[in-house]
Amino acid sequence: MRIRLTSIFVDDQRAALAFYTDVLGFTVRHDIPLGDASWLTVVSPEDPDGPELLLEPAGHPAVEPYRDALVEDGIPLVQFAVDDVAAEYERLVARGVTFTQPPTDAGPVTVAVLDDTCGNLVQIVSPQPV
Amino acid sequence: MRSVADVFRALDDETRRLLLDGLVARGGQTLFELCTMLVTRHGLSSTRQAISQHLGVLEEAGLVVTERRGRTKLHWFRGEPLAAITERWPTDREDAP
Numbered sequence: 001m002r003i004r005l006t007s008i009f010v011d012d013q014r015a016a017l018a019f020y021t022d023v024l025g026f027t028v029r030h031d032i033p034l035g036d037a038s039w040l041t042v043v044s045p046e047d048p049d050g051p052e053l054l055l056e057p058a059g060h061p062a063v064e065p066y067r068d069a070l071v072e073d074g075i076p077l078v079q080f081a082v083d084d085v086a087a088e089y090e091r092l093v094a095r096g097v098t099f100t101q102p103p104t105d106a107g108p109v110t111v112a113v114l115d116d117t118c119g120n121l122v123q124i125v126s127p128q129p130v
Numbered sequence: 131m132r133s134v135a136d137v138f139r140a141l142d143d144e145t146r147r148l149l150l151d152g153l154v155a156r157g158g159q160t161l162f163e164l165c166t167m168l169v170t171r172h173g174l175s176s177t178r179q180a181i182s183q184h185l186g187v188l189e190e191a192g193l194v195v196t197e198r199r200g201r202t203k204l205h206w207f208r209g210e211p212l213a214a215i216t217e218r219w220p221t222d223r224e225d226a227p
Binding site: 068071072073074075076098100101104105106107111113115121 | 159160161162163166167170171178182198199200201202203204
């Protein structure tokens with residue numbers, strides 16, 4: 001068994017695509033029209049055959065209260081690995097990204113949490129420099 | 131009405147004292163951040179609900195204030211209730227033998 005795809009709910013698929021590609025730096029893997037929405041996935045350019053992230057429309061009525069409660073407490077819904085959280089933080093802040101948690105030493109890793117502008121908090125993580 | 135007893139009761143717990151330490155070190159933290167801090171720095175594995183309740187006690191005592199930034203709730207330390215203690219029992223009295 002392998003993890004091939006995971007998903008997050010996004011307010012607007014096109015806005016999400018712009019953020020996840022132009023700002024975060026992922027690339028589109030699939031963008032297949034499917035009724036009113038699309039089967040829209042992105043992958044890391046560093047791992048193009050790796051796990052896909054599905055940007056799923058947030059239409060279900062349960063999504064809003066679920067996400068609101070998590071965002072209120074600062075809880076991220078997805079986590080991405082980066083080489084250097086501090087460098088990514090500088091790069092993304094310069095792009096206008098809002099962080100709810102600045103780079104923080106969390107034992108063996110450094111973490112930070114950002115707002116993806118589509119309704120979710122995203123944690124980035126890098127190993128502690130040796 | 132808050133009383134000095136509320137402040138002492140709020141302080142009479144190691145987890146709550148560590149939460150205040152964390153907020154003195156850096157204000158404006160989320161519940162998630164504070165939970166991470168307690169686990170990674172102090173090895174405490176209390177539930178998120180328990181930490182939330184501790185923050186509620188501190189907020190009731192006036193030692194923590196919260197404010198929403200966007201959709202996220204952030205916490206800050208507020209030292210003003212501690213001033214009532216040292217006003218009542220000054221720290222600079224030198225008349226003891």
